[in-house]
Amino acid sequence: MNNLKKRSFSLVFTILSIFLIVPACWAQNSTPEMATLFRSNGKIYVVVLVLATIFAGLFIFLIYLDKKIKNLENK
Amino acid sequence: MRLRWWKLLSIVLVFYTLYFGLMGEVPSKDILNETIRNLYYHVPMWFCMILLFTYAFVYAIRYLSSNNIQYDLKSAAFNKVGIVFSVLGMITGMEWATYTWGEPWSNDPKQLGTALCMLIYFAYLVLRNGIKDDEKRAKISAVYTIFAFSLMIPLIFVLPRMVDSLHPGNGGNPGFNAYDLDNRMRMIFYPAVIGWFLLGKWISELKYRTDLIDYKKLYHE
Structure with missing residues (x-):
């Protein structure tokens, strides 16, 4: 159990560091403009971010409702 | 199972919004650039919230005049899903603001x-969870819903319009309706509002049906 906890912790840490380090490497090759990804191509990625947020929120609510229905079924 | 017509309409309209909202032509603006397309996704969240809260308000009044517990559960379901949409509206608005307002x-x-x-x-949720007796809970949350809805109107529609604001349509700023929102965008914006609202109503109905089964199991078995 403890081993599993340790392993999952290190996995999360690895994934997080990849997400943090890789964009930092990209940034070194680009112009001084900040936050290039979200300001590129007419800021279209902001729209992508907004849509992703909406769907993430709706799915989180669906998961909550699903859990509730499962509880009812088991009663 | 056959889907009701308005559920089908919501599917069609949300897909219409997703496709034409991303592919359609939009006016070119400084600073806003392509993020003007968020009008089809961020703004309908608030419209949906307001309409769901209106439904909750109406059902709260109907509960108080009839004492039918089903109206209370309906009112609560609309309020809860309305809160989900308000959170989505807030987060998407902050994301949009980061890249336009800075x-x-x-x-x-x-x-x-x-x-x-x-x-x-949010206080409504706390209040409702804090009362165990079902009739007392229903009565207090119905009264609170009326109070909260009547406060929402000035907080969202009146006060922000009386002072300067970054939002379009407030203070000295012209609204999207004045001349920014051209006919091409209007053809997508209005269906977007209807589509997202019907989706919200659908989700609230599922929540209500779940809660009704829960209620029946708790108090009648």
Whole structure:
């Protein structure tokens, strides 16, 4: 159990560091403009971010409702 | 099972919004650039919230005049899903603001007004969870819903319009309706509002049906 906890912790840490380090490497090759990804191509990625947020929120609510229905079924 | 017509309509309209909202032509603006397309996704969240809260308000009144517990459960379901949409509206608005206004939170009067409104509705959740007796809970939350809804109107529609704001349509700023929102965008914006609202109503109905089964199991077995 403890081993599993340790392993999952290190996995999360690895994934997080990849997400943090890789964009930092990209940034070194680009112009001084900040936050290039979200300001590129007419800021279209902001729209992508907004849509992703909406769907993430709706799915989180669906998961909550699903859990509730499962509880009812088991009663 | 056959889907009701308005559920089908919601599927069609949300897909219409997704496709034409991303592929359609939009006016070119400085600073806004392509993020003007967020009008089809961020703004309908608030319209949906307001309409769901209106439904909750109507059912709260119907509960008080009839004492039928089903109306109370309906009112609560609409309020809860309305809160989900308000949270989505707030987060998407802050994301949009980061890349146009320069920071996620700029103490804009409309941001402050909606934040207050959200706090009032969060208190509704706490209040409702805190009362165990079902009739007392129904009565108090119906009265609170009426109170919260009547506060939402000035907080969202009146106060932000009386001071300067970054939002279009407030203070000295022209609304999207004045001349920014051209006919091409209108053809997508209005169906977007209807589509997202029907989706919200659908989700609330599922929540209500779940809660009704839960209620029947708790009190009648």
